[in-house]
Amino acid sequence: MLQSDSGAAAKIPRPVPLRESVFEALLELIVSGQLRPGQHLVENELAELLGVSRQPVREALQLLSGEGWVDLHPGQGAFVHSPSVEEADQLLAVRALLETESARLAARHADEDGVAALRRLCARGASAAHSEDTDTAVTANSELHALITALSGNKVLAELAAQVARRVRWYHTPVARQRGLTSWQEHEDLIDAIADGNEEMAAQIMREHTEHTRLSYLEQRKNQPEEPAPQPIRRRRMRTAPGS
Structure with a gap:
């Protein structure tokens, strides 16, 4: 096992995970007002805008939600947070x-x-x-x-x-x-x-x-009304035919 006289070896810098780069890019768009409070954030549109796949966008939206910049609504998707x-x-x-x-x-x-x-x-x-x-x-x-x-x-x-x-x-x-x-x-x-x-x-x-x-x-x-939270989409269940 390799050892050095100075103790623990210096760690090799690693590239910043793509989700963090996407997080920073989206946060800047929110802070600068290019993404407005209440705006619907569509994953494929953001992915195309930033030149990445949908996966890092989805992960970045989760991070943004955790810090209060984005609201995630089941059945509706992600929205820029509208501060009260x-x-x-x-x-x-x-x-x-x-x-x-x-x-x-x-x-x-x-x-x-x-x-x-x-x-x-x-x-x-x-x-x-x-x-x-x-x-x-x-x-x-x-x-x-x-x-x-x-x-x-x-x-x-x-x-x-x-x-x-x-x-x-x-x-x-x-x-x-x-x-x-x-x-x-x-x-x-x-x-x-x-x-x-x-x-x-x-x-x-x-x-x-x-x-x-x-x-x-x-x-x-x-004089600006509070933005109501988007309502979840209610999907109607398919009725089964009698005797099926």
Whole structure:
């Protein structure tokens, strides 16, 4: 048996399973809004779109269902999850708590390079918002908030924030146009507070900023009816002829 002086041998990297690649591709389509809440997900159509067989698509849909991105209904198939108002409100409230603390700690720990990176992201996002390039604005927003969390220096906080980041991006996309340049002015004020090392001001601005986003989302959903779950298809049984 082969042995090495350093103990256990290094493991050989293996290719990512196809189902995980399909999972990531479908999740990006959901988060970006190309697959809309409530949309029916047909396996053969998705397989053709991604250039794969139906099996990894089926496995990916099971994974997405386990993480709450897809709803599986017996007799109907798979549908993009339609978040309830309460579900969205709870997630955005948790996001506010995490990011308020991130901003406070970023004001304590951020260096000049970190602040400069924040200003570049802010400028890119504001320019996209001004030209109504929603996709770029949403991406820049996500990157800016992620960088603030990274600058906090708290790894546990960063891990928790990362767990909700994609879903927050999903909820933020519909209100990005509505918030427009106002959101980016709030970002500029936040970055100024971080640059000044003003922890309390940074926390207050972030708290108000995330609350504005939460309220904008809830306002947009106010007049939208809740999507009912698809009803299973009831198959009629064939009647047998008398005496058969």
